[in-house]
Amino acid sequence: GQQLNQSPQSMFIQEGEDVSMNCTSSSIFNTWLWYKQDPGEGPVLLIALYKAGELTSNGRLTAQFGITRKDSFLNISASIPSDVGIYFCAAMNYGGSQGNLIFGKGTKLSVKP
Amino acid sequence: IAGITQAPTSQILAAGRRMTLRCTQDMRHNAMYWYRQDLGLGLRLIHYSNTAGTTGKGEVPDGYSVSRANTDDFPLTLASAVPSQTSVYFCASSEGRGAGYTFGSGTRLTVV
Numbered sequence: 001g002q003q004l005n006q007s008p009q010s011m012f013i014q015e016g017e018d019v020s021m022n023c024t025s026s027s028i029f030n031t032w033l034w035y036k037q038d039p040g041e042g043p044v045l046l047i048a049l050y051k052a053g054e055l056t057s058n059g060r061l062t063a064q065f066g067i068t069r070k071d072s073f074l075n076i077s078a079s080i081p082s083d084v085g086i087y088f089c090a091a092m093n094y095g096g097s098q099g100n101l102i103f104g105k106g107t108k109l110s111v112k113p
Numbered sequence: 114i115a116g117i118t119q120a121p122t123s124q125i126l127a128a129g130r131r132m133t134l135r136c137t138q139d140m141r142h143n144a145m146y147w148y149r150q151d152l153g154l155g156l157r158l159i160h161y162s163n164t165a166g167t168t169g170k171g172e173v174p175d176g177y178s179v180s181r182a183n184t185d186d187f188p189l190t191l192a193s194a195v196p197s198q199t200s201v202y203f204c205a206s207s208e209g210r211g212a213g214y215t216f217g218s219g220t221r222l223t224v225v
Contacts, residue, residue: 006155031211042117042203042216043156050211088155094211100146100171101214105155 006104022073023089032072117217136204145187
């Protein structure tokens with residue numbers, strides 16, 4: 001089946017540093033999403049991308065929908081302790097062969113104050 | 114507060130027992146989903162429903178069944194639980210048309 005390869009698996013960074021994570025696939029998607037999951041909670045939508053090449057920001061977060069439609073990245077600038085959590089990329093082809101959301105395996109972010 | 118309510122929050126279940134995980138949303142979303150989350154495997158789709166009265170199988174449907182009698186409720190049933198069904202289960206909903214999913218807080222199920 002279709003898979004999303006998310007990297008890195010985990011990151012340990014110092015507060016104030018920038019973070020970058022990405023997600024790739026061998027398949028084309030028309031929708032890419034990024035979620036964050038805090039411990040004991042469900043994933044929460046951070047950014048949704050619907051157009052190849054689209055670059056969207058949400059506060060200190062910036063995500064891009066790759067031109068090839070096979071990848072996406074998420075950047076977090078000036079990290080703070082509350083950025084700790086697991087970040088998931090997700091993708092789907094609304095109206096196409098993969099109409100339901102599939103998820104990457106997540107990037108676990110740890111921030112040292 | 115609008116959203117998704119899952120119950121129970123956690124459960125320890127003896128193998129072979131039947132269990133229904135409840136999920137209710139108040140956003141009038143057409144589509145609903147059940148995922149399981151396991152360490153190192155991310156979130157995997159079990160079953161989904163694009164609208165009331167219809168259901169479909171996801172990536173890992175075996176051992177689970179669902180029903181969608183109305184828009185708001187989407188229960189997940191384990192007919193005869195096995196230890197490999199130990200997981201955290203998340204219900205989600207979407208208004209469809211490519212919109213992102215809203216997730217509940219999860220049910221942590223341990224089958225012993």
